[in-house]
Amino acid sequence: MTAASQPIAKSAAVTRMQAAFEHHTGSSMPVRQQAFALFSHNGFPGTRDEQWKYTNLRRLEAREFGTGQPGTPYQPEILKTADALQMVFVDGHYRSELSNVPVIAGLQITTLSELQQSDQTRLSEILAIPGNHRCRFVALNTALTEDGVLIEAGPGTKLDCPLVLDFFWSDAQWSLMAHPRIVIRAGEHSKLTVIERFTGSGTTVHFNNGVTTAQLAEGAHLEHCRIQNENSSSFHIGLLYAELAEQATLLDHQINFGAALARMDIHVLLNGRDSRATLNGLQFATGTQHHDTHLQVEHCVPHTQSNEDYRGIADQRGRIVFNGKVHVHEKAIKTDAQQSSRNLLLSSTAEIDTKPELEIYNDDVKCAHGATVGQLDANALFYLRSRGLDESQARALLTHAFANHIIAQLPVAELREQLTDAGHVRFGAQLESAP
Amino acid sequence: MSTTPQDLEQLVGQKYRHGFVTDIESDTLPPGLDENVIRHISRIKNEPEFLLQWRLKAYRHWLTMQAPDWAHLKIAPIDYQAISYYSAPKARADAPKSLDEVDPKLLETYDKLGIPLHERARLAGVAVDAVFDSVSVATTFKDRLAKAGVVFCSFSDAVQHHPQLIEKYLGSVVPHGDNYFAALNSAVFTDGSFVYIPKGVRCPMELSTYFRINAANTGQFERTLIIADEGSTVSYLEGCTAPMRDENQLHAAVVELVALKDANIKYSTVQNWYPGDENGLGGIYNFVTKRGECRGANSKISWTQVETGSAITWKYPSCILTGDNSVGEFYSVALTNHYQQADTGTKMIHIGRNTRSTIVSKGISAGHGQNSYRGLVKILSGAEGARNHTQCDSLLMGDRCGAHTFPYVEVKNATASVEHEASTSKISDDQLFYCRSRGISQEDAVSMIVNGFCKAVFKELPMEFAVEAQNLLSVSLEGAVG
Numbered sequence: 001m002t003a004a005s006q007p008i009a010k011s012a013a014v015t016r017m018q019a020a021f022e023h024h025t026g027s028s029m030p031v032r033q034q035a036f037a038l039f040s041h042n043g044f045p046g047t048r049d050e051q052w053k054y055t056n057l058r059r060l061e062a063r064e065f066g067t068g069q070p071g072t073p074y075q076p077e078i079l080k081t082a083d084a085l086q087m088v089f090v091d092g093h094y095r096s097e098l099s100n101v102p103v104i105a106g107l108q109i110t111t112l113s114e115l116q117q118s119d120q121t122r123l124s125e126i127l128a129i130p131g132n133h134r135c136r137f138v139a140l141n142t143a144l145t146e147d148g149v150l151i152e153a154g155p156g157t158k159l160d161c162p163l164v165l166d167f168f169w170s171d172a173q174w175s176l177m178a179h180p181r182i183v184i185r186a187g188e189h190s191k192l193t194v195i196e197r198f199t200g201s202g203t204t205v206h207f208n209n210g211v212t213t214a215q216l217a218e219g220a221h222l223e224h225c226r227i228q229n230e231n232s233s234s235f236h237i238g239l240l241y242a243e244l245a246e247q248a249t250l251l252d253h254q255i256n257f258g259a260a261l262a263r264m265d266i267h268v269l270l271n272g273r274d275s276r277a278t279l280n281g282l283q284f285a286t287g288t289q290h291h292d293t294h295l296q297v298e299h300c301v302p303h304t305q306s307n308e309d310y311r312g313i314a315d316q317r318g319r320i321v322f323n324g325k326v327h328v329h330e331k332a333i334k335t336d337a338q339q340s341s342r343n344l345l346l347s348s349t350a351e352i353d354t355k356p357e358l359e360i361y362n363d364d365v366k367c368a369h370g371a372t373v374g375q376l377d378a379n380a381l382f383y384l385r386s387r388g389l390d391e392s393q394a395r396a397l398l399t400h401a402f403a404n405h406i407i408a409q410l411p412v413a414e415l416r417e418q419l420t421d422a423g424h425v426r427f428g429a430q431l432e433s434a435p
Numbered sequence: 436m437s438t439t440p441q442d443l444e445q446l447v448g449q450k451y452r453h454g455f456v457t458d459i460e461s462d463t464l465p466p467g468l469d470e471n472v473i474r475h476i477s478r479i480k481n482e483p484e485f486l487l488q489w490r491l492k493a494y495r496h497w498l499t500m501q502a503p504d505w506a507h508l509k510i511a512p513i514d515y516q517a518i519s520y521y522s523a524p525k526a527r528a529d530a531p532k533s534l535d536e537v538d539p540k541l542l543e544t545y546d547k548l549g550i551p552l553h554e555r556a557r558l559a560g561v562a563v564d565a566v567f568d569s570v571s572v573a574t575t576f577k578d579r580l581a582k583a584g585v586v587f588c589s590f591s592d593a594v595q596h597h598p599q600l601i602e603k604y605l606g607s608v609v610p611h612g613d614n615y616f617a618a619l620n621s622a623v624f625t626d627g628s629f630v631y632i633p634k635g636v637r638c639p640m641e642l643s644t645y646f647r648i649n650a651a652n653t654g655q656f657e658r659t660l661i662i663a664d665e666g667s668t669v670s671y672l673e674g675c676t677a678p679m680r681d682e683n684q685l686h687a688a689v690v691e692l693v694a695l696k697d698a699n700i701k702y703s704t705v706q707n708w709y710p711g712d713e714n715g716l717g718g719i720y721n722f723v724t725k726r727g728e729c730r731g732a733n734s735k736i737s738w739t740q741v742e743t744g745s746a747i748t749w750k751y752p753s754c755i756l757t758g759d760n761s762v763g764e765f766y767s768v769a770l771t772n773h774y775q776q777a778d779t780g781t782k783m784i785h786i787g788r789n790t791r792s793t794i795v796s797k798g799i800s801a802g803h804g805q806n807s808y809r810g811l812v813k814i815l816s817g818a819e820g821a822r823n824h825t826q827c828d829s830l831l832m833g834d835r836c837g838a839h840t841f842p843y844v845e846v847k848n849a850t851a852s853v854e855h856e857a858s859t860s861k862i863s864d865d866q867l868f869y870c871r872s873r874g875i876s877q878e879d880a881v882s883m884i885v886n887g888f889c890k891a892v893f894k895e896l897p898m899e900f901a902v903e904a905q906n907l908l909s910v911s912l913e914g915a916v917g
Contacts, residue, residue, distance in 0.1 A: 348849045
């Protein structure tokens with residue numbers, strides 16, 4: 001931060017972003033200008049920044065990304081989910097013709113591109129950087145977001161079916177970037193499920209920088225999933241920022257399978273009494289993949305509860321980074337915070353870096369965390385071998401069992417099945433052929 | 436327990452009113468730091484050329500460095516030019532001439548801690564030549580050590596008599612530019628302790644006992660080097676449970692341990708420097724770099740620390756486990772009361788095969804105290820079969836204190852297994868109520884529960900210190916609950 005006062009020579013990457021910003025339709029909006037100024041002042045974070053200690057963005061900075069055009073022809077394979085609301089985004093732009101959004105009482109869905117045309121005041125309001133977030137990618141997203149969605153559930157609205165947001169890349173041969181912004185406003189005692197899916201194909205290097213903000217009013221319940229399955233050369237950066245009022249509950253699932261480099265920041269503020277956050281995550285890095293998740297849970301008031309369960313698997317030359325931070329504020333008595341980070345290291349060229357942090361400023365709390373890094377249980381492997389499974393089948397079965405603990409908690413059956421199948425492929429299993 | 440916490444703070448506090456040394460005597464350098472000061476120190480101590488060059492290298496490197504700000508600490512800026520970097524250890528004119536002149540409350544504290552009579556005089560800062568008993572006892576110990584071939588002397592003596600050992604091992608574990616405070620220490624250290632245990636020797640006594648009665652004022656930049664040659668064993672205790680008389684605010688010590696093949700070093704610390712008053716004014720800054728290297732196969736280094744003093748503690752006793760099958764251990768109790776801050780923990784770097792490490796850290800926070808555990812467990816790719824278990828518990832007393840945990844785990848070997856667990860709790864009302872119903876006073880009950888909480892660490896301390904450490908916790912926590 002000491003360097004902040006001096007002007008820094010802008011890196012080529014920042015200059016390229018500057019060009020993209022100047023061509024952006026919304027570049028005259030003050031909120032975007034301020035955000036971009038913030039980003040260009042600080043630039044991309046380096047590994048000397050404690051938050052980015054293990055994640056080097058050199059490869060991301062070195063690359064040039066274009067901006068996707070609305071209406072690029074593309075026919076995505078959409079998850080067949082019974083009675084789900086579906087919104088499809090291609091190259092960062094909403095595609096109404098591919099989507100299915102029936103009118104539901106109490107639920108209002110507006111895309112950001114609509115707001116950009118019709119109501120910039122409202123857009124500025126929802127684009128404001130949440131909680132003065134320091135993450136530079138949030139500023140970049142705010143400046144450059146082309147599209148996204150504002151989801152407002154009125155008081156008492158109970159949505160039975162999930163809302164699936166599907167993000168695809170077209171078959172473009174050049175690298176693209178997208179900065180989708182999802183804003184969720186869950187009214188009092190409302191209940192909804194939002195699933196974000198990022199699906200990649202081909203080998204073109206894309207860069208997704210998404211921000212999701214959620215405000216949960218009193219008694220609201222939000223179940224949120226993020227399934228990241230970009231192609232293995234892409235960059236994927238994202239933030240989930242949630243504020244919970246009294247008795248609100250957040251249930252979040254993060255599944256990281258794809259991308260060359262993926263970084264998720266999850267920042268949850270428990271602002272109301274009896275609010276509760278459950279945060280589950282699974283990261284699986286193989287090849288040369290790098291998956292980094294940073295969690296920050298703030299217990300700001302008395303009687304709040306958080307539960308984190310994160311699992312990581314690193315194979316081949318993959319690398320898993322986990323940083324979970326629980327911050328209990330001075331007045332937040334009767335806090336109950338549990339944190340667990342379990343990791344499987346399957347290869348000696350892979351690496352796992354985990355850091356479960358606690359910051360506690362009062363004595364009337366129940367906080368615990370645990371972290372493990374280990375291998376598959378030799379006894380369990382031996383047992384499976386004795387039942388006739390070969391080494392690789394046995395390993396795949398056990399790895400899958402480890403991962404399934406998180407997958408099994410996902411809300412939609414089709415999603416669980418799809419991920420289980422994807423898991424089979426990824427864990428190198430040919431279980432079907434097993435005796 | 437008749438002493439209130441205020442009384443205790445008073446009695447500890449009054450000896451520190453001098454602050455930085457101001458009266459410049461003939462053998463004290465004026466405040467300030469430059470290359471001439473370093474040359475001067477080196478000349479006074481009649482050091483060989485290599486040591487002077489090493490100091491200068493460290494100083495030049497230090498100039499390029501910035502004071503670290505990553506710790507979870509609030510540190511007021513330190514003016515390094517306001518410190519006098521050399522002051523010959525000599526009896527101060529205003530030191531008390533005998534125990535009769537020492538504050539009776541201080542003696543009362545010694546009594547509570549169970550400090551042997553003959554040691555009280557030295558601890559109270561009574562002029563050294565008045566303490567006849569200790570000198571004779573020390574001589575007896577010296578004979579026994581010499582017979583075993585153990586070299587145990589001040590660092591300056593070692594420079595004169597064993598320069599080849601110093602040249603070979605100094606800076607081999609903590610290099611001159613390791614970190615800001617270590618670089619400063621390397622440039623200006625004035626004295627410290629040196630231990631060499633020859634091959635196959637088991638040191639005939641705990642060096643603790645000897646140290647307690649013999650350590651002269653080694654100044655604020657202390658340098659300790661312990662070398663355990665193949666197959667040797669040594670146990671060393673630094674510091675002591677009694678409140679120490681000390682005028683220096685900044686303490687930046689460096690401790691280096693080298694364990695060769697099959698050697699075993701046990702290093703215990705009890706630190707009870709002046710923590711500042713109950714409003715957080717004054718107090719010692721204890722910025723220490725401690726590191727040991729298990730250089731040979733099957734070697735072992737064990738750190739045990741009880742940290743109750745100092746306004747700010749910044750120390751991470753670490754083990755580099757280079758040798759195959761080597762073992763590193765870290766047992767720590769850190770207590771912060773009033774406005775004390777501690778950022779302490781350990782680093783275990785696993786390099787060799789089948790290396791094992793254990794970390795047990797107990798943090799206790801009371802008042803406005805802020806206590807952080809910061810640890811690193813790093814398993815490099817060659818460390819086949821490495822094992823680590825970390826347990827890190829915090830006990831909070833009061834709603835204004837803080838307990839924080841920053842454990843870094845970095846694993847690059849798929850046969851390694853690492854476990855970290857941490858919990859945070861307070862003294863439960865049920866436990867207190869039970870003790871009270873059995874007729875135990877509130878303060879005794881708290882002290883009993885806290886001692887139970889720390890038991891896993893205390894059992895690692897040499898016996899007589901374990902007893903004193905328990906008493907020390909009780910004294911330090913008086914008035915913290917209830």
